[in-house]
Amino acid sequence: MNRDAYAHVARIGKAISSGNRLELLELLAQAEQSVDSLSRLSGMGVTTVSAHLQVLKGAGLVRTRRDGTRIHYRLAGPEVAGLFVAMKNMAARVLPGLSAIDGEKDSGSGRDDSVPLIRTIEEIREAYMLDVRPAHEYQAGHYPGAASIPLDGLASRIGEVPRDRRVIVYCRGEFCLLARDAARLMRGQGIDAYAMDEGVLEWRASGDVDLTATA
Structure with a gap:
């Protein structure tokens, strides 16, 4: 050996x-x-x-x-992201109930996360994609065609979000709560917003999304 x-x-x-x-x-x-x-x-x-x-x-x-x-x-390399995702998926199988939502509830926030989730890429066609990560992360790689409004500026820029389309928000990955917080904020303003149940971490690992970088 x-x-x-x-x-x-x-x-x-x-x-x-x-x-x-x-x-x-x-x-x-x-x-x-x-x-x-x-x-x-x-x-x-x-x-x-x-x-x-x-x-x-x-x-x-x-x-x-x-x-x-x-x-x-x-x-x-992307295989490092793949290792992380493989571990996360294994944890979800052997530790039932593990999710970003459970983590939020366990954190003592007392909030009930009622934000509807989008779980597959196929569900996002024709939607307005919104990236709420910090700007430099968006510039390094984002979902093609997605708009960028970092969460900390979303309340003041809420007027930029369309109200006549379904809005799908994503962030760093399944355990990241930025997308859920953003979707909750927008739903409170009457916007039909959903959070992705995955994000850039999973997309880098799978290669299913050709992330776009900007100068």
Whole structure:
């Protein structure tokens, strides 16, 4: 038996055994990010983020690019997103009820998530697609033809959303609550809004969506 091979696979398993590191991988599936950016988006301290990234890099899951004094991180390839999604799907099978909605309820928010979900790509034809992730993530890759209104600016830009079409909102992935929060806000304004039950993480993993990047 090749024990070195087993050890390396185990090293990858150890690298992804942290929920915080999985969150960082999901963020890196959206766009190349600096340590400062990942710290801001995740709410983790810069030192903590840097330590987690070194573990992920040591396992070959992320790569780096230097720009002057700043180092940018990215996924080593779409198969890393695929590994995350495979783990998530396995967790859903062996831990019944696991979902972003359950996570929201368990968080103590006390909210009942009544936002209807869109679960397949086939359901989104003729709809107005809205990306509510931060602008730099949208620019790095988005659903073709989707509009960009980051969640933190949606309330002030609600007039840009059409009221004569079904609106489908997506964000980073199944565990991301941005789309649900956005759809809930719009439904409160009388807009026929739905949230995607998947997002950029799943699309990068499957290759089912040819994500569009903008300069």
